[in-house]
Amino acid sequence: MATDVNRRYVLRKRPNGRIDDSTFELIEEPVPAPGSGQALVQNLYVSVDPTNRAWIGEEPTYLPPVGIGECMRSVGLGRVISSDDDRYPEGSLVTGLTGWQDYVVTGEGEIPLTPVPGDTGLPIESMLGALGLTGVTAYFGMLDIGKPQEGETVVVSAAAGAVGSVVGQIAKLKGARAVGIAGGAEKCAWLVDELGFDAAIDRHASDWKQQLRDACPNGVDVDFENVGGEIMREVFGLLNLNARVPLCGLISEYNDTDRQSGPSLQRVLVNRVTIKGFIILDYFGRFPEAIAQLGQWVAEGKVKDKHTMVEGLEKAPEAVNMLFDGDNIGKLIVKV
Numbered sequence: 001m002a003t004d005v006n007r008r009y010v011l012r013k014r015p016n017g018r019i020d021d022s023t024f025e026l027i028e029e030p031v032p033a034p035g036s037g038q039a040l041v042q043n044l045y046v047s048v049d050p051t052n053r054a055w056i057g058e059e060p061t062y063l064p065p066v067g068i069g070e071c072m073r074s075v076g077l078g079r080v081i082s083s084d085d086d087r088y089p090e091g092s093l094v095t096g097l098t099g100w101q102d103y104v105v106t107g108e109g110e111i112p113l114t115p116v117p118g119d120t121g122l123p124i125e126s127m128l129g130a131l132g133l134t135g136v137t138a139y140f141g142m143l144d145i146g147k148p149q150e151g152e153t154v155v156v157s158a159a160a161g162a163v164g165s166v167v168g169q170i171a172k173l174k175g176a177r178a179v180g181i182a183g184g185a186e187k188c189a190w191l192v193d194e195l196g197f198d199a200a201i202d203r204h205a206s207d208w209k210q211q212l213r214d215a216c217p218n219g220v221d222v223d224f225e226n227v228g229g230e231i232m233r234e235v236f237g238l239l240n241l242n243a244r245v246p247l248c249g250l251i252s253e254y255n256d257t258d259r260q261s262g263p264s265l266q267r268v269l270v271n272r273v274t275i276k277g278f279i280i281l282d283y284f285g286r287f288p289e290a291i292a293q294l295g296q297w298v299a300e301g302k303v304k305d306k307h308t309m310v311e312g313l314e315k316a317p318e319a320v321n322m323l324f325d326g327d328n329i330g331k332l333i334v335k336v
């Protein structure tokens with residue numbers, strides 16, 4: 001329901017570690033008035049991503065840090081409620097950097113909002129999940145960099161999350177073995193029983209390193225790296241000749257004030273391993289290709305897309321912390 005107040009979370013203090021009550025302030029402003037050639041968008045869903053935490057640190061990432069006093073940057077999905085721009089018809093859906101706020105005016109963000117096809121037949125939340133940035137990240141990270149081949153072993157960390165769950169399913173579609181690393185028995189059962197992973201390792205189990213070695217008797221050909229730290233160190237010890245490492249994320253470090261030590265590169269050297277960091281925005285021009293293929297796989301039931309939904313914009317800061325506590329299965333979304 002549209003209101004005349006725009007709630008916005010602004011950044012007050014850069015966190016030293018986890019986000020806490022002093023990090024953001026929820027303020028209320030009048031709903032912005034779109035100018036000539038602009039449209040007004042009501043934010044419906046906010047995507048909760050590990051990168052939210054990286055964006056509020058001191059160090060620039062692939063985008064400048066969110067400034068103190070600025071609205072928190074975030075991907076979201078909204079509906080156009082008034083428009084003077086033919087690209088954004090009234091009633092249509094858009095996605096992009098809508099921020100932690102109720103309303104946004106097109107043309108004022110860092111990246112233009114993208115119209116969302118309204119006729120996919122899939123739940124609209126999927127546009128932030130398997131058909132959103134995280135699904136597209138899994139798609140290009142796997143197919144452009146990981147290049148899994150029939151019979152190869154793919155290991156993916158944060159496997160029950162938004163990116164990881166799609167990574168493993170793509171590995172299976174390409175005929176590879178999928179081994180996931182996730183936190184907890186429930187997630188591991190979901191990966192194997194529902195998504196068809198060949199094995200899932202509970203990273204909280206005391207013998208997880210041995211379980212990982214047992215699950216990869218022929219070594220690892222693709223390490224889709226979402227986590228870094230100790231998990232990356234262990235997987236690196238199993239890398240095969242000509243293995244590929246799509247370096248997608250290092251979530252174990254995002255709340256750290258000190259950087260962790262990296263893995264041994266011994267096997268990278270002797271086994272001629274390729275490690276490639278990537279940022280999904282570099283693939284922006286090819287998003288339609290990925291969304292079309294992922295949409296088909298989801299419609300055919302070949303890729304399952306699960307969401308963990310948190311109700312209310314006011315919960316956005318604590319939702320980011322949920323990612324670091326492993327309290328999500330699949331894509332974490334805030335319903336505004």
Ligand SMILES: NC(=O)c1ccc[n+]([C@@H]2O[C@H](COP(=O)([O-])OP(=O)(O)OC[C@H]3O[C@@H](n4cnc5c(N)ncnc54)[C@H](OP(=O)(O)O)[C@@H]3O)[C@@H](O)[C@H]2O)c1
Nearest residue numbers: 050158161162163182183226248249250251252279280326
């Ligand atoms: N390169 C890019 O363009 C790009 C784009 C999107 C995302 N990413 C990266 O991809 C990774 C996954 O993102 P996502 O959005 O799909 O998040 P997600 O996997 O849905 O959620 C994060 C998961 O990380 C795991 N985790 C958190 N802290 C951890 C720790 N200290 N050690 C091990 N695991 C930990 C938790 O799962 P468990 O408890 O189940 O292990 C948590 O559920 C992140 O590193 C993110 O930065 C990169």
